[in-house]
Amino acid sequence: MEIILILSLLLVFHAYFGYPLTLKFISLFSSRPVKKEAYQPHVSLVITACNEERRIREKLENTLEIDYPREKLQVIVASDGSTDGTHEIVESYAQHGIELFVCPVRRGKENAQKEALQRTSGEIIVFSDVATRLDSHGISQIVSNFADPTVGCVSSVDRVIGRDGKPCGEGFYVRYEMWLRKLESRVYSLVGLSGSFFAARKEVCRDFSGDMQSDFRTVLASIRIGLRGISDPEAIGYYQDISDSRREFDRKVRTVLRGLTVLFHNLEFLNAARYGFFSYEYFCHKLLRWLVPLFLFTALAAHITLSFSSGFFTALLLIHLGFYAIAITGWLAKTLPTNVLLKIPLYFLTVNSAILVAWWQFVRGKRMVMWSPTQR
Template identity: 30%
Template sequence: MAEFIFWLCLLLPFYAWLGYPLLLTAMGPFFPRRRPAPLPAQHVSVVVAAHNEQRHVEDKLRNLLAHDCRVASLQIVLASDGSSDCTVALARNFDDPRILVLDLPRQGKNSVLNAAVAHCTGDILVFTDCDVQWVDGTLDALLAPFADADVGGTVGKMIIPVAGKGLSLGESLYRRYEAWLRRVENRTGCTVSADGALQALRRELYQPIPERVNDDFYINTCAPVAGKRVVYVDQATVLDCGVDEAERQFSRRQRVTVGGLISLAARRELLAPLRHGLYAIALISHKLVRRLAPVLLLPLLLVNFWLLDEHGFYRLTLAAQLLGYAIAVAGLLDVRHRLPRPFRLAAFVLVTLAGMSVGLWQFLRGHSYNQWTPNQTR
């Protein structure tokens, strides 16, 4: 029984983080590549939710206005969620008819996005964050797959071009891992993940976002619910800054995990493989098993002590686990960043797994987040 628990606790996390992407990679060549025809110029609405973003709002609007893209019309809807700083005033200083600024009372990001979409005039909705910058050509690349009528949504990628000296080093590598995973998911037609910093959706597919769910996930699943595909676009890129502080990384992962599990519950019809095929399996693997996997690491460690006398293999696995945790703790304690990079990478993994575990516990207790304060997790 102890050995069964050991291997279950070992193989499920392995499958969630590595086995599942490798399986999709092996399946990729069996799926035909799609090459859509050129896309006619579209009417596009870009939605930006903001709360106390006076540091970023001007650069964000300049970035969007300067973006060279082939569209029939461009509308930018900046919706302030009860900002108490100069966000609204700075946005309204832009004398451009393409910009619509909504000064809304504090109500939470999801409600603000719903209000913003109600003012959108475009056929394609593009969602982005206020604190990220688009790379040239991003909008054209993000829109191109919509030439295929079966495509309901698209997602881009976020990169951290200059990692800091702390945990953002691990975050930067994690972004690259996510980009690889989305490429193999996209190859098999089951893109299930998205960053709110860059995603697009056909206007007629948009469903009002409920409270408490993760907005990016809910928007990204509007297309599959309607029987449409979501396409990952590797050329559509936004630039972000990483977070070095362990407290902020922990808080972010905790919040995302709670919202992610609530989101899965809200979209539970998509978890049926008989109806949604490979997409449902991808959703279970990427969004459910991965979030459950971290809680298996503690019983893995405990049962490993129980099995010490069974075989030399278990002594090696215990030593490997203890060494990994020791390196991670040392990386967390190294506030002056004098230790080599692997220590900071291990620290990032430990903080991420701890945040996910606490997030799972909060979800089971019925806890949720509605208000958002971007500066606290940035």
């Protein structure tokens, strides 16, 4: 039981900290810096929308502020079966060169992106969503990475704007993810992109799937043709935290469920003989992270068993249970906690509970193609 406990805790530690530490160590001896330089190819910006009449005008105004040669920038709004006033608002911007592409039947964000790709004329395809605001130089920044011929796709960095102007649980977690992506980019390739703002070479998108998570699968498509994915800290996508933080649980379930679908359709990338170091990244960042709920359950069961035979393990069990008690207290509170010491345990428990639910749904055969925009 002691071995099981130690092994379980070590796997949890490695999933969140051991993996980035190995990347940090490797980067001291071997790194692959991106050769960025001024580069202005023809770009197609694809913005997906579904019933976004409330937010689409703000997104389009933000798009018009983009500082990129207008003759080299194509903007397409891909409507995924919108039934509200989204189409009319987008059409009113036609004089500014913004195109509306309508998928009459709603089949999901990735399908809308795939269909819109047929209308794109750019060498580089940039994907964004309505909820994300870009800096005026955002397109120039993300595109400059493609001056490096080894780069197949580029992810932005997420910035969460709290409604109270303060960091939130999601914000701390997002910063952790951005730090991890920075390390992955430095050593070889990141494993997943920010779905709210990312870019890819057009040849990477030729095998685009209309029913799988595009921000995950685009990296795999790049690796498959000998390119890599990187994160650019100067290309930033800004979005607000979720208006009802308890919806974060449902969002995480959807995200992980969709990710599991991509993972099990692409198990070949776990073959280190073929994909080298990327297989280690793929295993640690995705599969190992998604197995953390199993390790947590095993560690708790071992802790409880050992507590009957040792006062030392009883004390450790109380600390163990105290962490979960803090998280549960935060969940049950009428208003979500603002203290960081309460937010982080709550968010950790929320994330791993969502992963557990996603596994249960996946094992039962549930798959998710439709992606409903999160209300923020």
